[in-house]
Amino acid sequence: MSESIKKVVVTGGSGKAGVATIEHLVEHGYVARSVDIAPLNESVGKVDALTADLTDYGQTVEALQGFDAVVHLAAIPAPGKLTEARTFDINVNSTFNVFQAAVSLGMKRVVWASSETVLGLPFESVKPKIAPIDESHAPYPESSYSLSKVVGEEMAKQFSRRSGLPFVGLRFSNIILPNDYERFEGFQEDPFKRKWNLWGYVDTRDVGMSCRLALEAELAGAEAFIIAAGDTVMRRKNRDLLAAVFPGCSLKEGTGDNETLLSIDKARRMLGYEPKHSWRDVVE
Numbered sequence: 001m002s003e004s005i006k007k008v009v010v011t012g013g014s015g016k017a018g019v020a021t022i023e024h025l026v027e028h029g030y031v032a033r034s035v036d037i038a039p040l041n042e043s044v045g046k047v048d049a050l051t052a053d054l055t056d057y058g059q060t061v062e063a064l065q066g067f068d069a070v071v072h073l074a075a076i077p078a079p080g081k082l083t084e085a086r087t088f089d090i091n092v093n094s095t096f097n098v099f100q101a102a103v104s105l106g107m108k109r110v111v112w113a114s115s116e117t118v119l120g121l122p123f124e125s126v127k128p129k130i131a132p133i134d135e136s137h138a139p140y141p142e143s144s145y146s147l148s149k150v151v152g153e154e155m156a157k158q159f160s161r162r163s164g165l166p167f168v169g170l171r172f173s174n175i176i177l178p179n180d181y182e183r184f185e186g187f188q189e190d191p192f193k194r195k196w197n198l199w200g201y202v203d204t205r206d207v208g209m210s211c212r213l214a215l216e217a218e219l220a221g222a223e224a225f226i227i228a229a230g231d232t233v234m235r236r237k238n239r240d241l242l243a244a245v246f247p248g249c250s251l252k253e254g255t256g257d258n259e260t261l262l263s264i265d266k267a268r269r270m271l272g273y274e275p276k277h278s279w280r281d282v283v284e
Helices: 016-027 057-064 084-104 144-163 178-187 204-216 238-245 265-271
Strands: 007-011 031-036 048-051 069-072 109-113 167-172 222-227
Touching (some): 007 016, 007 057, 016 031, 069 204, 084 144, 109 204, 144 222, 167 204, 204 222, 222 265
Parallel strands (some): 007 031, 007 069, 031 048
16 A cells, blocks of 8 residues: 555446455555445445535535545446437546546545547557557547547646646556456457457456556656556457458567557556456456
């Protein structure tokens, strides 16, 4: 645990990433508060839970008051849940409110959920040229959801510049619960089924770990990190996958046969992130 950060608000605490993060933080000695518009998931042990609408700035300030840091996971979680305009409005407004409240309250760090989709997912209009893709890849938002995350990353840079507060954006890959791994057998015959994010995923438990590491790492300014599992969802080798689906995309020298094509090297280097969970441990 960080000596200066002991009490953490987790927004979106009722969602699958939020539940895993709260459980992980509590296991590592943090005091956690769940803030969500929905009731706290019953699977979570006894923690402080507050129902709040983060699109309301007053409620946001009240929810964050008295805590050292915030892990902001609350959002419309994917494209297609609401209209494009409503998704953008909710995600950008709530993220602004959390960032503004954190700075105004003198919090010590903001960790927040960006998304792998800022990289151009699904890879239809802009095809990847080299894989694994890393954080140097230009943003290509293909939906209002993705655009809201690009806007969030820019807001983080400006809030950090003005306040000196570290802002850590975690570009989560497709978040998977352990009991979802049985579905992976259905991907194996057709490489096109999961091409949309270069066959990536991340276990909820590794999501929780990454949030803790983002709270504890020695960082300054605003940083963004891809957070994915260490492998793809496929048994087929990466070279064969790319040849079949993205024939113009080259594979970086030294990439493993089933290694993630969403590079986690920066997260490994700067956060100490090392994913512990793979679907292969369950299915194979």
